[in-house]
Structure formats: structure tokens, C-alpha cells
Amino acid sequence: MNEINKGKNIVNRKAAYKWKARIWLEGEEGTFLGYGRVVLLERINEFGSISKAARSMEMSYKHAWDLVDSMNRQAPEPLIKTAAGGKGGGGTKLTVAGKQAIKHFRTVMDRLYEFLAKETGLSQDGLAKKT
Amino acid sequence: MNEINKGKNIVNRKAAYKWKARIWLEGEEGTFLGYGRVVLLERINEFGSISKAARSMEMSYKHAWDLVDSMNRQAPEPLIKTAAGGKGGGGTKLTVAGKQAIKHFRTVMDRLYEFLAKETGLSQDGLAKKT
DNA sequence: ATTCGTTATATACATAAGAATATAACGCAA
DNA sequence: TTGCGTTATATTCTTATGTATATAACGAAT
Numbered sequence A, B: 001m002n003e004i005n006k007g008k009n010i011v012n013r014k015a016a017y018k019w020k021a022r023i024w025l026e027g028e029e030g031t032f033l034g035y036g037r038v039v040l041l042e043r044i045n046e047f048g049s050i051s052k053a054a055r056s057m058e059m060s061y062k063h064a065w066d067l068v069d070s071m072n073r074q075a076p077e078p079l080i081k082t083a084a085g086g087k088g089g090g091g092t093k094l095t096v097a098g099k100q101a102i103k104h105f106r107t108v109m110d111r112l113y114e115f116l117a118k119e120t121g122l123s124q125d126g127l128a129k130k131t
Numbered sequence C: 001a002t003t004c005g006t007t008a009t010a011t012a013c014a015t016a017a018g019a020a021t022a023t024a025a026c027g028c029a030a
Numbered sequence D: 001t002t003g004c005g006t007t008a009t010a011t012t013c014t015t016a017t018g019t020a021t022a023t024a025a026c027g028a029a030t
Helices: A037-045 A048-056 A060-073 A095-122 B035-048 B050-056 B061-074 B095-121
Strands: A020-028 A030-033 A080-084 A090-094 B019-025 B028-032 B078-086 B090-094
Touching: A020 A095, A020 B050, A020 B095, A030 A037, A030 A060, A037 A060, A037 A090, A037 A095, A037 B090, A048 A060, A048 A090, A060 B028, A090 A095, A095 B019, A095 B095, B019 B095, B028 B035, B028 B061, B035 B061, B035 B090, B035 B095, B050 B061, B061 B078
Parallel strands: none
Antiparallel strands: A020 A030, A020 B019, A080 A090, B019 B028, B078 B090
């Protein structure tokens, strides 16, 4: 038990409350990268298609496409490369920059989690998973 | 420049993006305490009234009242003590538990800020201020 | 009793975010 | 040139969140 959790303290009664946290990167038009977008990128990388990635996350295709578009518009170089038509109807792949973005975001996120776990006794599921 | 910000890296081009972060405490019916709720508590403590606090934040009275109600319902002991009617029409004060909650939340928040500043070069205004 | 400004409560309205749906464009393969 | 499944785009429908508005209850002071 560290300094924060010491003593009688409403905020830190672990049984009743859970600390949650979220980080994201903001660009000129709002969110650029957040946890949800990173998961979407990971699924695109896995399935090779925006529509399949969206289905796997129970997200509408339109929403997924909007997110992809938002990321590509804000990034100095595209994170995602799409192809409409062609073999199999087309598909979508991550660029090198896209794969790097995933990796770096997860690195910072993991460090945040470690920090919070130490500071507040946060359990694994305490990390917010949306957006 | 630390390990995270080292090298060529889309995620960490400080000129273009800002890291943002948010923490909150979750109880059985959703958010229990977040930055916005803490500010509301601070304003109530300052003005002695939910309605004045709400006006000072350009928040509707109903919304402020709902938040106060949500906090009191979820806390094991009330954070806020209201009085309808009486001298000056009534008013609202924080309990000792309420004042403690503010202090503890801000402590964790400040530590999170320090951590992120070190990890990502986050500037003061990078901390998300809403909810 | 009346007055006062507050808390307490309900209802209707506005706005935004995402879901659902539909359709066109695409380009390779058969 | 037809078929295929994808990307691309527009439109409509829900749903959630907060705003706006109105009204009643409250209780001490006058």
C-alpha cells in the first residue's frame, strides 16, 4: 500500500470503486489515435479488410471507414492503404507507418497501466477499453 | 527525450499531436468521480449552492443536480449535504468526506500528469479537463 | 401569512454519435 | 462483359446526453 492508498479514504476503497484511465493522441480535427482506433488497425492488419475488421468488432462499416479516413487525413503519411475493386473485391493493408503507430501507442498505454497499477492498485481490467 | 520519444516516429511528433489522458473512478452505476465532478464539488464548496456552482460552469442546474445525486447515491456516506428552503432559500455544503474525495482525486490526477509529462513530453494543457 | 432563493422533479426540445440501409464505383478474373 | 466482394458515399433512423423550461416543495426570516 502506497501513500495514496493509505488510511481511511472514500476514493480508494477498492471493493467499491475502480480506477479507469484512457489516453489518446489528439490532432487538428480531434482524436487521431485512441485505443479503439488501434484495435481497428490491428484487426485490419489481421483480416486485410475494413469490412471484415468492422464485423469482427461489431462495428458498422461506415463507422470503421470514417475512423480510417480520419486517421489517414491527419497523419503526415497514410497509416492505411485501401484498394477498391480487383482480386477478391479489393482490400486494405497497413503501411509501415501504420504498424509503427500501433506499436508505439501500445507501448505508452502499457506504461500508463503499469504506473496506475502501482499508484492505485488498479487491476488489469481497470484500463478503459473504448475509443 | 526518453526512450518512447526517441527516433522517427509518427506517434510522437510533438508539433502535430498532443497526448491527452483522463482518469475517473467507476462505481456500480458508472462514473462515480471524474474531473468534471470534482470541479463541480469545488465550485459547490466555493459558492455554497448547486445552482450557483452550475451557473459558474455554464452547466444546467438539472445536470449539476443529477451529478450530485449520482455521487451521493454511490458513496458509502454523502459527499454533499443539501438544504431546500430556509435562510437564503437553502444551500449545499460539502461533507468532510466530500472534501477528502476532492483532495485524493486531485492527488492521483497530479501524479498521472507528472508521469505522462515524463513519458511523452506532455505539456500542462494536454491533460483532458472534461468529465 | 408572505417572501425569498434554493432544492427537487418532470417534461419537452436540441444536438451529436453511431447504427442501419441502400447504392454506386472499383478493378481483377473468369 | 459479367460476376464478385470490397471500398466509397449518402441518407435515414435510433439512441444518448445535455439544455431549456416550468413548477412544486422547502423552511427560515420578516
